[in-house]
Amino acid sequence: MTAVPLDPPRRLVEFTLDGEPARVAEGATILDACRAAGKDIPTLCQGETLEPKNACRACVVEVEGARTLAPACSRKAEPGMTVSTDTERARHSRKIVLELLASATDLSTTPRAAEWIKEYGAKPDRFGADAATMNEQPKIDNDLYVRDYDKCILCYKCVDACGEQWQNSFAISVAGRGFDARISTEHDAPLTDSACVYCGNCIEVCPTGALSFKSEFDMREAGTWDEDRQTETTTVCAYCGVGCNLTLHVQDNEIVKVSSPLDNPVTHGNLCIKGRFGYQHVGGGNTAGA
C-alpha cells in the first residue's frame, strides 16, 4: 500500500495565446506559456520555486469568456481557451497596480520596476507624497540581514519560503489586518529572539529588496554596490556533503552575495546559514605573516 503516489506522465495542452497556437505541458500556467513564447509579462509576487499567491496582480491577462481578468501566474492553461495578454483592459489594470504599489512603497531596488512604470505610463505621484504606508527606518538587529519594510509590497513570498513551502522555520508571518498588515516576527521581536535560522531563503525570494543581506545593504548605503561590475559563478558549497550549488556574486575579487540556481535539483534555490554566509574565511584582507 502506498501513501505517496508517483506522478503519471503529463500530456500536452493546446490553446490560443494572442491569436497564436500555444502548446504546454498539462498543469503549466498561462505565464509558463507566455514565457515559452518570449512574451514579457510583469510579475512581482510570482516565484519559480513557490506556489502562486495571487497577491500583486501585476501579471493579469484577459481570458475570453471570463468576467474578470486572470492572474497569468496561477491560472492553468486549459485546452481550447483563448488568452490575450496585451489588451487595453489588461494594460490599464497593470498600470493601476503599478501606481498603487509605487505610491505606497519604495520600489527603488525592485528590479525592472522603473522600466514597467515607464512602459505602462503609470503615474504613482498622483496619489500625493503621503501615500507611503510605512515610513520607518530599516531594521538592523543582527550582522547578516536587514529588513526594510518601506519596500515591502506584502507579497508573502518570504512567509511561504520560511514556512511550510521550504524552510519550515515559521520565524515570520503576516501580522495586523488591512492597512496595518505587515510581515513580522512573533511579537515583533528582534530577529535574534525569533525562530530565524538565518538561511537567507526569504531574502532569495524577496522581489523588492525589502529583505537584503547586510553586505549588500552596507554597500548600497556606501554607494559601492555595482551589479554591472559583478560576476556570477556557480560552484559547490564547501561545507557538508549535500553538495548545494552556490552562485557567488563577486565584485572586485570579493564575494558580496551568495545565491543558488532556482532550478538546481539539490537546492531548488535554497541554502542554509553556512552556505549563504560562511564564505568570509576566503577573504584575503586578513592574512598571515610569519
Add this chain to the structure above:
Amino acid sequence: MRQRDRGKQSKEYPRLTHPLVRDEKGGPLRRATWEEALEKATEGFRRIKAEHGPDAFGMFSCARATNEMNYVAQKFTRVIMGTHNVDSCNRTCHAPSVAGLSAAFGSGGGTSSYEEVEATDLIVMWGSNARFAHPIFFQHVLRGIRNGARMYAVDPRRTSTAEWAESWLGLNVGTDIPLAHAIGREIIHAGLANHAFIERATSGFEDYKAEVEPWTLSAAEKVTGVPAEAIRDLAHAYATAERAQLCWTLGITEHHNGTDNVRALINLSLLTGHVGRYGAGLQPLRGQNNVQGGGDMGAIPDRLPGFQNVLDPETREKFEAAWGVTLEPRHGRNLTAMFEAMESRELRTVYCIGENPAQSEADTGQAVERMQMLEHLVVQDIFLTKTAELADVVLPATAAWCETDGTTTNSERRVQRVRKAVNPPGEAREDIDIICDIAARLGHEWKFADSEAVWDELRSVSPNHYGMTYDRLTEHQGIQWPCPSTEKLEPTYMHGRLWETDPDKRGMPAPFGIVKHDPPVDLTDEEYPLRLTTGRRLDSYNTGVQSGSYASPLRRGEYVELCPEDAELYGVSPDEEVRVTSRRGSVVAPVWIDPGLRPGLAFMTMHFPDEVDTNQLTIESNCPIAGTAEFKASAIRIEKLPVAAAVRS
C-alpha cells in the same frame, strides 16, 4: 533556550599568503620563497624514500578539495612515492558506510537520490540530526513528509530532526545493533519479511535469522532503553511501507564498531526489499563536500581511482599500463594506521593537504605527539592550522570551492562542477599545481593543461565516470555515478539488478551482515557516570577553522549540554563553568540545559577546539574494519569548580 551570547566568536584564522619553512626542529617557521620551500619539501620526500623505502611516506589527502586534486594526490603517492599510504578524513566519519555498503552491494555509495526522499512512504533518520547537519537534504525530507511520508527518528537525543518525527526512538548510545536486530526479528516473526526478494537477491538469511533470534522486543528494550511497543511500531511501519528510505549519519559510524552498525541497518533493507527501487534505498549523509569523491578518486589505501580494488590483478594491470609503473598488490595504511606507524617510526614523512588532524582526530594530545615524531612534515593548506604549526614546510594553497576549477561528488553520488570565482590571496597556488611542481622535482613531468585534463585522465581509467564529460556535467547540473556511457543516464537509484528475474543479470547476491552487539569501549561507572556524545550545530562546522569567520547570530561557543535532571543532580546551573573529565583528559566548559537530552547523557560539539578542546575527552578506539574512532561515546564526569577558580582555563 533563547538567551544567546552573541559575543561568542571562535578564533579567526588568517589566510596563508606565502610559503613558510622551519630551519631546525623546534625552531620557528619563517617566510620563504616558493623555490626554497618546494625544494625543501622535495628533498625530504626524496631522502626519506631513499633511506627508509616507499612505505615511510604517507599522504593525507583532502576531502574538501576537488576530485581532480584527489586523483593527482593519490597518483603522486602511488606512482612517485611507490606506496598505497594515502587516506583522508573520511576515516573520521563515513569510512564505515563505504565499507559496509561495498561489502553488501559491491559499491560504496548511497543507493538512492535526494529526490526519492520526496517520493517515498517512510523515512527513517537513524543517528542523524540532518535538520542541523544537512539542512538542505532535510528540506527534501520535509517535502516527503508534506507529501504524506511518515518519518521516524532514531537518536539518543531528541534533536530538531526528531521534532518532525511521527515517533522518536531515544536509544542508549551504542545500542544500534540490538535495536536493528530487534526490528529484524519482529519483521521475521510477524511474517512481514520479503521472502521472494530474500531468496532471489540475498545470501546468509538463515544465519541472520539465528543471529537476531535472541533480540526479542523486551530484550532490546532492556538494552536500548526504547519501549518495546515503539520498536514494534517502527518494524511494522518499515516492513509494510511500499517504499522506504533509511538514512544515517555519524551516529551510526563514529563508533568502534561503525561498520557493524552499518551492516545491521543494511540487513533491514535486505529483509524487506527496500533497496534497488525508485524511492526505496539507503542514504548515508556525508559530512564533507567531497568525502565521497576523495574515496571514489582512490585517495584511500585499498582502492584505485573509480573505487577499483587494489587487490584485483586485472585492475592493477590496467593502471600499471596507464601510469607506466608497478603497483604493490596490497593495501596501504589508512589514516589511523599511519598515526600508529608514526609512533613505531615506520612512517617518517607526511604530505598533509588541507587536513587538520591535530584537532580533528580523537584524543588530540596523542595525535600531536605522534606528528611531532615525524622527520619531515609538509602541510599544504589555506590557513596556518594547528597541524600546519607542526610542519617543516607550509605551502599556501587555494580554497578549492571558489578559487579553482574542478568537480566534487556529493552524498547522492552526484558529480558537480566547481568553478573559480575569485583569485587567491598573495602567493597562494592551486593544489594540483603545487603537487605537480614537486612531482617534476622528483623526476615526473606531468602535463595537465587544466583540471579538465586531469578529469579526462580519470575518466579513461574509471568506467563509472567515463560518461561524465565537463560539458555534460554542466548540461545536467551534475551527473550521478555510475555513468559509463556518454550517451545516456542511469537511473537515480542503484542496484536495480537485484530485482532482475534472470540470475545472470542479477549478479552477486547481497549478503546479510552477521554482526553482534558490542557496547561502547569507554564504560560508564561510578567515577565516570555520564555518557558524552558529540555532534554538530547548525551554524558551525567541524574544527571551526572555516566557519568561525562569519558573524553568526546563532553562535554561542562551546558548552557541555545536560538534561535538566542531571543539572539538578550535580547542582549546576546554566552558564556555570564546570570541569568535564574523561579517562583521557579534562576541559572546562559552561553548562547548557537541553530538555532534549535524557538523564545520563551529555552533549558537546567539536566546533571550538581553541576554547574547549572536546577531543581531549574522546576515545581513540577504532573500528577494526574502517578505522573510524568512537567519537560518539565517551564516559565523563562533571565537577563544580572551586569558587575562586571559576574562570576559563
